[in-house]
Amino acid sequence: MFQPVNPKQNFPELEKQILGFWKENQTFQKSIDQRPVGSDYIFYDGPPFATGLPHYGHILAGTMKDVVPRYWTMKGKRVERRFGWDCHGLPVEYEVEKELGLSGRKDIVEKYGVNEFCEKCRSIVLRYTNEWESTVERMERWVDFKNDYKTMDPTFMESIWWVFGQLWDKGLIYEGHKSMHVCPRCVTPLSNFEVTLGYKEVSDLSVIWKFKVVGQENTYLLAWTTTPWSSVSTMGLSIGPEFDYVKVKVGDETIIFAKQRLEFILKGIEEYEIIEEFKGAKLVGTAYEHLVDFFNELPEVKENSKVYHVYAGDYVEVTEGTGIVTINGAYGDIDMQAAKKNGLPIVMDVDMDGHFNALAKTYQCLFVKEAESKLVEDLEKENKVWRKERYKHSYPHCWRCDSPLLSYATSSWFVKVEAIKDRMIANNNQIHWVPDHVGKGRFADWLNNARDWCISRNRFWGTPLPVWRSEDGEVLCV
Ligand SMILES: [Zn+2]
Incomplete structure (x- = not known):
């Protein structure tokens, strides 16, 4: 009934055979097509930066992100898995600055030009997509690279503006003059989360x-x-x-x-x-x-x-x-x-x-x-x-460029997280966490200590805030 097991099995070879079988038979696509529309299990994946290569941390998290959707597929759910690319933000700007020999905001504005700088950013954001694809595929993770999305796509930015607009209408957005941790080299405030990444x-x-x-x-x-x-x-x-x-x-x-x-x-x-x-x-x-x-x-x-x-x-x-x-x-x-x-x-x-x-x-x-x-x-x-x-x-340092951060009073845009904290804590208590102690421990602690979230950066390559201000000080969210 069973084929004899080869005692000298070459596991990488075996894996490649399985991958070949999946590819040839389009097994991943079939696992979606064969399940009815409407029986969806929705999976949101945080997209990686394609300006850097995948490393061990991505492989570990990627495995978890594969196991859960597969489980729901086996339970009969239709699980689409669009891959995404995080294109905006400091990591990209930092790479470009290094490449062009620019140092900080002043250089960009005065020497290089903001438009040119953003074009340069756009040109490098997808630098390592091929390497990512082959690594993700080789680790046998099922994702859809063909219908991928990019955070710099206008359609994606529009969805961010929609979210921003919703928060704005609910009165959960404000501009505040607060003491923030700023990176003097990147010349921008960082979020509390970013600050926690760089204590040394x-x-x-x-x-x-x-x-x-x-x-x-x-x-x-x-x-x-x-x-x-x-x-x-x-x-x-x-x-x-x-x-x-x-x-x-x-x-x-x-x-x-x-x-x-x-x-x-x-x-x-x-x-x-x-x-x-x-x-x-x-x-x-x-x-x-x-x-x-x-x-x-x-x-x-x-x-x-x-x-x-x-x-x-x-x-x-x-x-x-x-x-x-x-x-x-x-x-x-x-x-x-x-x-x-x-x-x-x-x-x-x-x-x-x-x-x-x-x-x-x-x-x-x-x-x-x-x-x-x-x-x-x-x-x-x-x-x-x-x-x-x-x-x-x-002391906290910039997670991106390693400069010591400064505590600095600055004007930034915030989401009123503290106003919705109680609801988030109540909702967290209803989430089925595995393992249990992460939800009750680390994540609950994080929610309990949540502060208003700084969402603006004094930089160039990102989604612009949809806020317009007239000379007489009127502020409009479009
Ligand atoms: Zn920095």
Whole structure:
């Protein structure tokens, strides 16, 4: 009844025979045609970029994407499987920039031209489709390459516009000024999801600044930062009102910080005297001198009596740093909220490409990370640095080009995910997850922490947002 099994079976050969049989008999097509229209099992596949070659990760996910549709085919469902190609976005732009020797947004606009750049992108997006086809076929996955779709097809973009329009009509789209992670090289904000892709352990320059208290001789508030460049535009300081703080005399200077940080601050110092102990609340309202005087003539600084004062912040911790933190509304989510709450201005002295602009005076045109050592050295000479040292921490990088990301206040378009979060969580509870713990664990956690989703990019090769704005500020979604 059975043919004898060859004990020296050559499995790759065997697989090729099976593939040949499927091809010859059009088995995949028949598996669709033989099942009635209307008994469909709908399968949505996330399309890959054809600017890169398939790798192990694609093969693993591709196998799962094959097993489930096959199962439903065997259960009698009609399962069409159109393959798609993701054509838009940063990966393509990045490839083209490399090829043309361009570096960032400015080069594209000024040297090469946006239209030419997009044409160049269009020309390379399908570079590796043949390699993809042969790999996907060889792994014996059933998909329809003949009726493939591309995300750059006008029909596909129209469907995105339709979705956008639906969200717009439901009031779920808004333009917001928020602190985002931006890539200074790609000059664009990234979504929260993209940010999570690029955390890396790095060693950065950390500094404990000395902010001189107004009206008290040789007395300084100590504040710690791991991004010294962002301190240039510090507009205020935050303390934790419930924590204990100390005034400590070291030599002829007096320093103020959280009591719990004594050991950290006084590392290597043997002679000191604690002259006062008090709750943080007592510091609220203290006026101090800023590290630089660059902004003193800016109207929003000059006319705002709230700048360069101490505020209470419920987010301040004493497990790290000094228990006193800088408020840089332009360069951090918490900072932006603190600045808004306390009526402090948000001064943008850095452009989105990560270079200081004219507001930063002597540091203009320097890339922030490269300016840091000069900045710290300059301020050391003015006795504004308590200590500097290398600090190892996990920091987000661009998943595409590996540049360190910057927290940056910028205007972007968002989907109000938080408004529909409860519904998503309720729906997730009804989904049959395999294995169970992914749905209840990782995916549920992700939904619980979902934030509004940044969908705009300050780039060129993508689906344009169907939003039009007239000169008098009227906004229309078409
Ligand atoms: Zn980048």
